[in-house]
Amino acid sequence: SQTIHQWPATLVQPVGSPLSLECTVEGTSNPNLYWYRQAAGRGLQLLFYSVGIGQISSEVPQNLSASRPQDRQFILSSKKLLLSDSGFYLCAWGELSSGTSYEQYFGPGTRLTVT
Amino acid sequence: QKEVEQNSGPLSVPEGAIASLNCTYSDRVSQSFFWYRQYSGKSPELIMSIYSNGDKEDGRFTAQLNKASQYVSLLIRDSQPSDSATYLCAVNFYGQNFVFGPGTRLSVLP
Numbered sequence: 001s002q003t004i005h006q007w008p009a010t011l012v013q014p015v016g017s018p019l020s021l022e023c024t025v026e027g028t029s030n031p032n033l034y035w036y037r038q039a040a041g042r043g044l045q046l047l048f049y050s051v052g053i054g055q056i057s058s059e060v061p062q063n064l065s066a067s068r069p070q071d072r073q074f075i076l077s078s079k080k081l082l083l084s085d086s087g088f089y090l091c092a093w094g095e096l097s098s099g100t101s102y103e104q105y106f107g108p109g110t111r112l113t114v115t
Numbered sequence: 116q117k118e119v120e121q122n123s124g125p126l127s128v129p130e131g132a133i134a135s136l137n138c139t140y141s142d143r144v145s146q147s148f149f150w151y152r153q154y155s156g157k158s159p160e161l162i163m164s165i166y167s168n169g170d171k172e173d174g175r176f177t178a179q180l181n182k183a184s185q186y187v188s189l190l191i192r193d194s195q196p197s198d199s200a201t202y203l204c205a206v207n208f209y210g211q212n213f214v215f216g217p218g219t220r221l222s223v224l225p
Binding site: 042043044046049059088090097101102103104105106107108109111 | 146147149151156157158159160161164166203205207212213214215216217218
């Protein structure tokens with residue numbers, strides 16, 4: 001069965017500091033991978049998605065970036081955090097479920113507080 | 116702009132009642148539809164997916180899809196306090212990307 005890991009689980013960082021969040025998936029190959037952010041009391045905002053190694057699409061322009069150095073590894077980074085970067089960061093992987101439709105499954109998430 | 120709308124709630128129902136959660140979406144070419152449950156402080160968990168018009172039942176959950184009306188709903192029968200959570204509607208408009216609604220908070224009262 002497939003498993004998705006994220007770390008760290010919680011993180012408190014000062015404004016202007018760098019960020020690196022990591023996500024890995026087990027039990028599948030060449031998955032579609034996604035980074036979402038959920039601000040307090042808000043819905044899920046898609047940040048990046050990747051259909052393969054080195055292939056990253058950005059949905060929202062901001063000070064974040066993503067990389068996929070290995071098939072089952074997805075990294076979210078920032079060079080300088082803003083207060084507005086605080087939120088719950090979720091990694092997800094997509095599985096083809098019906099015809100051309102995908103189902104998405106989420107990791108446990110990283111709660112980031114920028115102070 | 117692709118949009119998915121839900122009532123934010125909270126929706127309160129007594130234990131044992133039927134909870135009805137609704138979702139509307141903006142694009143007629145949407146392919147697939149999903150309901151996620153999110154407990155406070157936790158990540159979303161996929162509970163139902165539906166791809167064609169009509170009803171789909173899984174245990175106490177029934178998803179209903181009406182593409183002509185651009186409407187999808189989730190019914191929870193015999194609601195339990197453990198069903199208290201935020202329910203997110205998600206729509207796959209094209210390709211592999213999803214758009215999520217803001218979620219409806221459900222409270223099942225003992």
